[in-house]
Amino acid sequence: MIGLWIALCFLTLSGLEVAQAHGGVVEEDDVCVIKVNYLRAHFKIYQPRISGHEQFCEDLPAASESVFVMEYLHDSLSSMPIDFRIIRDVTGKGRFARMEDVETIGDLDAATVFYRPPELEPDVYTVVYEFAEEGDFIGIVSARNPDNGTVYAAVFPFEVGFTGWGYWPLFVGLLLLVQVQYLVMSGRLRRKPNVSSGTAVILVTCVVSLLSAPAAFADDLLVTYTTPQGDIQINTMHSWVLHVETAAGEPVTGAEIDVSGGMPAHNHGLPTRPRVTAELGDGDYQLDGMRFHMGGYWEVVVTVTTCDGESVVIIPLQL
Amino acid sequence: MMSWVLRIGAAILLAATIILWWQSRPVQPADWTDAEIATLRTLTLASLPELPPDATNSVADDPVAAEFGRQLFFDPRFSANGGISCATCHQPIRGFTDGLPKGQAIGTSRRNTPSIVGTAYSPWLYWDGRRDSQWSQALSPLEDPAEHGSNRKDILGVLAADEAYAATYAELFGPLPDVATADADEIDHAFANVGKSLAAFERTLLPTKAGFDDYVAAVVAGDRQREDELFNADEVQGLRLFIGKANCTQCHNGPLLTNNEFHNTGLLNFPGDVPDVGRARGVDEVISDPFNCRGAFSDDPGRSCPELDFARTGVELVGAFRTPSLRNLENTAPYMHAGQLETLAEVLEHYNIAADAMIGHNEALPLGLNQRELRQLEAFLHTLAAPVAMPVAE
Numbered sequence: 001m002i003g004l005w006i007a008l009c010f011l012t013l014s015g016l017e018v019a020q021a022h023g024g025v026v027e028e029d030d031v032c033v034i035k036v037n038y039l040r041a042h043f044k045i046y047q048p049r050i051s052g053h054e055q056f057c058e059d060l061p062a063a064s065e066s067v068f069v070m071e072y073l074h075d076s077l078s079s080m081p082i083d084f085r086i087i088r089d090v091t092g093k094g095r096f097a098r099m100e101d102v103e104t105i106g107d108l109d110a111a112t113v114f115y116r117p118p119e120l121e122p123d124v125y126t127v128v129y130e131f132a133e134e135g136d137f138i139g140i141v142s143a144r145n146p147d148n149g150t151v152y153a154a155v156f157p158f159e160v161g162f163t164g165w166g167y168w169p170l171f172v173g174l175l176l177l178v179q180v181q182y183l184v185m186s187g188r189l190r191r192k193p194n195v196s197s198g199t200a201v202i203l204v205t206c207v208v209s210l211l212s213a214p215a216a217f218a219d220d221l222l223v224t225y226t227t228p229q230g231d232i233q234i235n236t237m238h239s240w241v242l243h244v245e246t247a248a249g250e251p252v253t254g255a256e257i258d259v260s261g262g263m264p265a266h267n268h269g270l271p272t273r274p275r276v277t278a279e280l281g282d283g284d285y286q287l288d289g290m291r292f293h294m295g296g297y298w299e300v301v302v303t304v305t306t307c308d309g310e311s312v313v314i315i316p317l318q319l
Numbered sequence: 320m321m322s323w324v325l326r327i328g329a330a331i332l333l334a335a336t337i338i339l340w341w342q343s344r345p346v347q348p349a350d351w352t353d354a355e356i357a358t359l360r361t362l363t364l365a366s367l368p369e370l371p372p373d374a375t376n377s378v379a380d381d382p383v384a385a386e387f388g389r390q391l392f393f394d395p396r397f398s399a400n401g402g403i404s405c406a407t408c409h410q411p412i413r414g415f416t417d418g419l420p421k422g423q424a425i426g427t428s429r430r431n432t433p434s435i436v437g438t439a440y441s442p443w444l445y446w447d448g449r450r451d452s453q454w455s456q457a458l459s460p461l462e463d464p465a466e467h468g469s470n471r472k473d474i475l476g477v478l479a480a481d482e483a484y485a486a487t488y489a490e491l492f493g494p495l496p497d498v499a500t501a502d503a504d505e506i507d508h509a510f511a512n513v514g515k516s517l518a519a520f521e522r523t524l525l526p527t528k529a530g531f532d533d534y535v536a537a538v539v540a541g542d543r544q545r546e547d548e549l550f551n552a553d554e555v556q557g558l559r560l561f562i563g564k565a566n567c568t569q570c571h572n573g574p575l576l577t578n579n580e581f582h583n584t585g586l587l588n589f590p591g592d593v594p595d596v597g598r599a600r601g602v603d604e605v606i607s608d609p610f611n612c613r614g615a616f617s618d619d620p621g622r623s624c625p626e627l628d629f630a631r632t633g634v635e636l637v638g639a640f641r642t643p644s645l646r647n648l649e650n651t652a653p654y655m656h657a658g659q660l661e662t663l664a665e666v667l668e669h670y671n672i673a674a675d676a677m678i679g680h681n682e683a684l685p686l687g688l689n690q691r692e693l694r695q696l697e698a699f700l701h702t703l704a705a706p707v708a709m710p711v712a713e
Contacts, residue, residue: 046677048587053674067588069678123600123637124678126593235578237625266569266682271580272629289629293578294569 023154025058030181032057036143037152039077041070058158063131070125080143081118084127087111089136097138097157134161223302223313240287244304251283261300295319351538358562363535364528367574370439374619375612376454376515378491387487388520396477399425399468408432413650420658426465431658434651436707437644439522441579442626446640446656447601451626454518455610471510472498511616526646529705557699565686565696570642581639585674585681589657594678598636637679649704663700667693
């Protein structure tokens with residue numbers, strides 16, 4: 001029976017995806033995604049006062065304070081003014097309402113229960129709205145491309161309070177999906193990298209480097225470091241001297257060096273953005289702005305670019 | 320039938336007895352290892368270095384400025400309604416906080432009032448680090464419409480109207496400019512001097528030795544009798560969890576029990592507010608603050624500003640807030656950047672669960688501590704209570 005419900009749920013969801021060809025909310029690999037035309041963002045809704053950290057994709061259990069969150073999967077969204085509107089579903093189409101249906105509404109403002117005018121949100125887009133009553137609603141997100149003025153929109157019908165019996169199968173299916181998603185996201189099943197793009201990029205870098213570091217760079221470049229101010233103290237900004245040489249022991253001069261790093265166990269980077277500030281000769285480079293803010297296992301990722309190409313060397317550190 | 324009921328009853332009774340015994344059994348604290356003692360030493364006030372100099376503030380260590388700053392700190396005339404002083408929110412009796420989720424002055428502040436004790440050691444001020452010195456921080460509430468609601472000209476006007484203030488200002492910085500005729504630059508410099516005087520006072524606000532510091536001294540000295548007098552078994556176990564399994568010292572490290580860095584720990588939004596992006600925006604603000612380390616009002620001719628030079632920016636800081644000190648938590652509830660959690664027990668439960676963040680990424684991982692361990696951790700946190708030192712005379 002549960003299998004049937006899940007099947008029904010997937011049918012309904014895939015129906016939605018077809019219906020929302022111009023943009024809407026869909027589930028992709030247990031992660032809720034909003035598509036604003038070709039622009040995508042991780043989409044989630046919270047009802048923190050009644051269900052804490054539980055995430056919802058579309059339908060909401062009750063009329064309560066609701067926080068809508070879009071974490072951009074496409075950088076362009078961070079430079080586009082975005083507006084967010086919630087209207088009562090006056091189209092009569094329920095969860096099959098589309099942009100075309102919204103466009104036929106004569107007085108959009110009369111149906112609007114919440115509107116946030118266009119605004120640039122460089123990091124993450126959030127709105128908070130407290131639903132006064134249960135019922136059918138439609139969310140409309142639009143983003144304006146500042147270069148050519150094109151407006152991209154996503155429309156997502158949703159229900160607050162699940163009033164109709166007709167949606168019980170969907171309710172149970174969604175609940176299961178939300179639960180699976182919650183379990184996956186909370187790490188109880190398997191931790192997945194979160195969707196904030198910066199973190200994801202760093203993770204990927206670390207993983208790739210980690211896999212390739214020992215073999216690929218053993219016969220390539222050797223990077224060593226010294227700390228002129230003595231042993232590394234946590235929470236203290238200090239400098240390193242990096243020494244770069246080839247496998248044959250030749251010092252590497254004139255290289256461009258980029259330094260990043262972090263704690264793989266905590267999924268965060270360095271607290272500062274250190275830089276090579278001077279080349280000291282003989283393959284030595286002055287690295288300033290180093291700081292570690294906790295004890296534990298750190299990796300410092302040194303990217304050396306020369307005319308011969310780019311090498312990534314990982315320096316492991318136990319503090 | 321009856322015998323079944325009896326058997327089940329007996330089994331339940333036995334289980335309950337075992338659970339009760341397990342919960343209340345005395346735990347003999349094991350000796351601390353050398354590595355643990357080394358860790359403990361890094362956390363005590365005995366390891367607190369000298370106050371770092373503030374080259375951007377030439378009166379930072381001037382006792383006249385500190386006393387002047389103390390008077391300004393408690394003076395409500397520097398506000399739009401004549402009723403708000405720094406001490407309205409930073410109340411000495413509450414560890415320089417106010418007991419409210421968000422500060423209440425002329426209006427409601429954006430966030431929870433943080434303690435200012437020991438902030439001379441922090442490269443960043445505010446929950447989001449949007450200022451980089453105590454003096455530039457002190458300026459901001461004076462002109463915040465929700466806080467003092469005043470402005471720099473009115474502030475200088477109050478100083479000029481008070482003979483004693485004007486005289487002390489002149490002694491420290493030269494004559495006070497006349498706001499009616501002074502240009503914007505002169506006014507800004509004088510305004511910065513008000514902040515520098517407040518900072519000279521705030522630099523003197525430091526934590527004093529707590530039970531925890533005495534306990535570590537006893538451990539280091541190998542004085543078991545003194546150890547037992549100072550800490551009970553729960554407090555010892557709580558400390559063991561604190562530096563071990565509970566991962567607290569990853570962020571709450573050093574003698575002030577903070578790394579002064581920014582972390583996202585997945586807090587819920589304050590009711591009615593969108594989730595706070597925290598440091599992600601704070602870092603942009605401090606970089607563009609005209610009163611920052613690089614600005615025209617710094618007293619450091621070399622403008623050496625490594626914190627700004629190497630400041631990290633970017634999406635990784637979404638929802639991240641500065642780690643607060645854990646010293647003297649007794650009077651500083653409610654906790655977190657918007658006072659979302661009312662008790663230490665709620666704070667510990669928050670870290671024990673470590674749910675996914677509403678925005679950004681929760682750096683903390685679930686701890687899986689049981690109720691007994693959570694109680695022990697809380698018992699330990701209370702050993703960090705100690706009055707604040709305020710050397711400048713009242």
